Amino acid sequence: MLRYKYTVRFYLNTRPNADGSRVLVMSVTWKAQRLRMYLPVSAYLDQWDDAAQLAKPTKQHRNVATINGSVMEYRERVTSYFEKSLLSDKIPTPAQIQALFVSDVPTGEERHEIRAALQSFIESQKIERGWSSATVRRFGVLGNKLAKAGFVYVDELTAEGLQKYQRWLAKKKYTNAYFMKEISVLKWFCRWCLDNDYIKDDGFNKVSPRLRTPPKEVIYLTWDELMQLYYFDYGKYQTLANVRDIFCLCAFTSLRFSDAIRLRWSDIHGDTITITTQKTAESLTIELNKYSRAIVEKRRAAGSPLVLPTISLQKCNDYLKDAAMLAQIDEPMRLASFRGDKREEKEVWKWEVITTHCARRTFVVNALRLGIPAEVVMKWTGHSDYQAMRPYVAIVDELKRSNMALFDNV
Helix, strand or coil: CCCEEEEEEEEEEEEEECCCCCEEEEEECCCCEEEEEEEEEECCCEEEEECCEEEEECCCCCHHHHHHHHHHHHHHHHHHHHHHHHHCCCCCCCCHHCCCCCCCCCCCCCCEEEHHHHHHHHHHHHHCCCHHHHHHHHHHHHHHHHCCCCCEHHHHHCCCHHHHHHHHHHHHHCCHHHHHHHHHHHHHHHHHHHHHCCCCCCCCHHHCCCCCCCCCCCCCCCHHHHHHHHHHHCCCCCCHHHHHHHHHHHHHHHCCCHHHHEEEEEECCCCCEEEEEECCEEEEEEEEHHHHHHHHHHHHHHHCCCCCCCCCCHHHHHHHHHHHHHHHHCCEEEEEECCCCEEEEEEEEHHHHHHHHHHHHHHHHEEEEEEECHHHHHHCCCCCCHHHHHHHHHHHHHHHHHHHHHHHHH
């Protein structure tokens, strides 16, 4: 027989009614899913017992029987449904639980709120797909943006709704490239909502905007720039030296920041690193070279439990810009983008746009420049599709052409 835990909890809504009372909320959680429903009864803060999840009598408020009767009735309905589902080896959907109370829920509360549905989506997908904290945050940011754009309920995410969201993003001056990513993430959430009976309309699938976007700029360090950063003496600025080591280890091994920052000494065997990547759960074996080996040995002498110092991605990227600026990684760059049909260009120094992910790109470009076959590079990076290597191969081909032109000056 199927076994899983479920909980039913009651609490007062954070937003008070006009008379100061608060709507009673029922929260049901099971198998990484969560449903929140508003009961057709309200209670005051001074009469609600959070520990008992029941109302208590006070001199001012005597409607305890009505409130507690509703709580017990709702709890009984949910408990009974789950017990029957367990006996029949079934896992209820949020829509099935909500259907138990359709006639009881006040008008306007039958619709699924985006925030509640998004939370259920995150909880279920986090377990099923092994999401990283960055992916969880990405969907959290999506929820915040949808709220700011005026979306409250999931059924508002129709074809017209997604077009409305596009107009809102355009008004906020987001680029076309950003919108294309955002709409892809939003449609992923909408497909989950459709599969789990949160919505019936699949019109969102028809939204396939064709917006102008420039070729993606691959930001990387040339070999000379990498050596400049690698050998730079930061003196008393140990934090900058630390983030330099993080970047350079990634640039000499192809590791992602998420894998490098949790690298343990038990992952290093002689001259090889053996890890299971956090993003793709793929097992990789990466040989050390003299540059990555020197970083590892320097960190070993520090006596830390982890190979690299602990730091958040955001902080690392912030300090990395300072480290690159001091090391004079100051090649001027021109970045192009589109907002609607308007092309924009911005001139920046390379140190201004460097991030930890540039290290992985640096590894690929320099490895290809050294003549290492793309198939071998893919074994180190974990790329399974040659298509992902094309932008880097194009860069190396262009460098080859420019270097051949040097013969013309002899």
